[in-house]
Amino acid sequence: MAKKIFVAATGQNCGKTTISISLMHQARKKYKRVGFVKPFGPKVLLYDDLMVDMDALLMARAFGLEKDIALMSPVALHKDFTKDYLAGKLDDLSLSDCIVEAVRELEEKYDFLIIEGAGHGGVGAVVGLNNAKVAKLIEAPVVIVTESGIGKVIDAVHLNLALYQREGADVRGIIVNKLIPSKKELTRKYLKQAFQSSNIEVIEGFNYSPILANxxxxxxxxxxxxxxxxxxxxxxxxxxxxxxxxxxxxxxxxxxxxxxxxxxxxxxxxxxxxxxxxxxxxxxxxxxxxxxxxxxxxxxxxxxxxxxxxxxxxxxxxxxxxxxxxxxxxDVAKITFEDQEKLDWIMANAEQHFDFQAVDALL
Structure with a gap:
């Protein structure tokens, strides 16, 4: 069975996809077979007659995983999905089973599996799912990606942590992203103190970069x-x-x-x-x-x-x-598979500035 990690976030635009790309790039140096799945995603594209999540397509195209794209995006929440779900038109569809079966199949194919959530912990509740529930459902250890700061990070993590704990999900670390270099030492010091009693590891992500933001x-x-x-x-x-x-x-x-x-x-x-x-x-x-x-x-x-x-x-x-x-x-620009300059930058800087070993040690 594969080692696996659920990459969650405190909200949108924390850099969760950047972290997933970094994990994929570095995990491939240690593990022979590395896979990816976005259990459910609200931003979808049409690819080979399939509606798939845009982040799943990004990872498939960037790392040559196109053959598994259907498994990588088991539940794609198209435009009218939530309306149809609430109207009872999808009662015969078990979203949980779709996710579990896809993850189970990917676990058998890969040695290391990256599972990327969608937004904050509660996203997906409208269709009977949420990130915390899915993480528990597939028994995946969780790391929560957050933007830089001290007070706002502690508040945001605890707000999300309450839902993960209620669902029984196993949160093992937070990745602090978009760090301000001049404040990095103080940020790390106080966040480690804040989460020490919770046995949650604090890991540094990337410094803030306009290359990724623009x-x-x-x-x-x-x-x-x-x-x-x-x-x-x-x-x-x-x-x-x-x-x-x-x-x-x-x-x-x-x-x-x-x-x-x-x-x-x-x-x-x-x-x-x-x-x-x-x-x-x-x-x-x-x-x-x-x-x-x-x-x-x-x-x-x-x-x-x-x-x-x-x-x-x-x-x-x-x-x-x-x-x-x-x-x-x-506008907030998300990374797509066409953004080769950004992808190259992430992978080059991941090797220097993102501690994959610290994440791997949590699993």
Missing amino acids: PTLGHISKLFDLPLQGDLNEKSRIIHNIQLGAASSQRVIDGLEDSTLMIVTSSRDELIVTLSSLYHIPAYKEKIAGLVIAGHGPVSEISQQIVHDSNIPYIRVEETTADVFTALSD
Whole structure:
């Protein structure tokens, strides 16, 4: 039977998927066969006629596990799933059995199995499941991933811990992620003190990194559900800055920062032409990640031709620049299998900054 670990979290966007990728990458150096499963997932994609969780697909594509994708996502909560469940349309479907059977089969195939939860401990309760219940159901030791801090971490972990303890799940550690380097020593010291009496191990995750937090061009394309045009090889490029092209062309160019996504209205022909022309120059290509051309008005024919000839990546949207900027500011970018630059960064840094042995020793 496989060694297994349930990767839980105190909430969304703690870096749970980053930790799962790190575990997978490092476990493969020690164990011959390493598998992954997302017992239930609310964010689904269509893959080979199957509705699967996007994190399961990420792991399958990144680590060559496509043959097991159906087992890796036994319960995919599609758009109307919860409504159908509450309406009694799925009474003949045992979600628990689907999960148990998938995990049992994966345990027989692999030496080490990573089980990733969905959000905080209570997610899934609407369909008769939750992360804590699933962890107990499959008898998997739990580590809880949390964002950095002291008071808020202790509060969030205890809030989740109460549910895991009620369900009888075995929580063995917490992984503190998105650490602030200057506060790391104090954070570790006080958290170890806080959880010492609970026999819960405190393990350091990654330092906060804008590389992981920032979106890619491909992600922006999906956010607006519009095609990325121009150089499609740049779709995994990470955007470090988002700027509004509201000033004069010269001031906009002078203010360009590293890997900037420029939001420009469709009537700003001179700025669109200037940015497209500068994209050919290596020094400026480092600064110009791409364009979002916004607004109802058409781009002039000559400007559109220059944009096309420059091969600059761009997305054409009809919303106003203000609406686009708000949407981008409110968005949280999740890692997908297409984000190769982020995946490479995680795996390279996992070897230096994430203590797999400390996690492995808990199991």
